[in-house]
Amino acid sequence: MRVIPRFVERLHAAGVAGIVLPACPGCHRVVRIDKPLDGVRVCRTCIAHSRIEECSRCSARREPVTRDPGGSPICANCFITDPANLETCLGCGRRRKVNRRLADGPLCPTCHALRR
Secondary structure (H helix, E strand, C coil): CCHHHHHHHHHHHCCCCCCCCCCCCCCCCCCCCCEEECCEEECHHHHHHHCCEECCCCCCEECCCEECCCCCEECHHHHHHCHHHCEECCCCCCEECCCEEECCEEECHHHHHHHC
């Protein structure tokens, strides 16, 4: 439940004397701590560090964004560059990752930057 942490944040922002924002018990930084981990609330960074696994494709140690049909972890870099996730760009005609979708089709990062 986020009611009490939000209340404390508002009191602190209003300058109420004696109100101190709590630090994350995992990393000791004063940031939003609303993710449950082993019975305590921690920050998003600590949650990400707790979920680190070796990517089944590139062997990098990262938080997986998805899993393959066999349940093996896949990192964000491998997911984005997977041929199944590439589409034909409306601007250049190459199969690339999508940066922006227009009404008539997707644009790759290069073509999106050129249209700005």
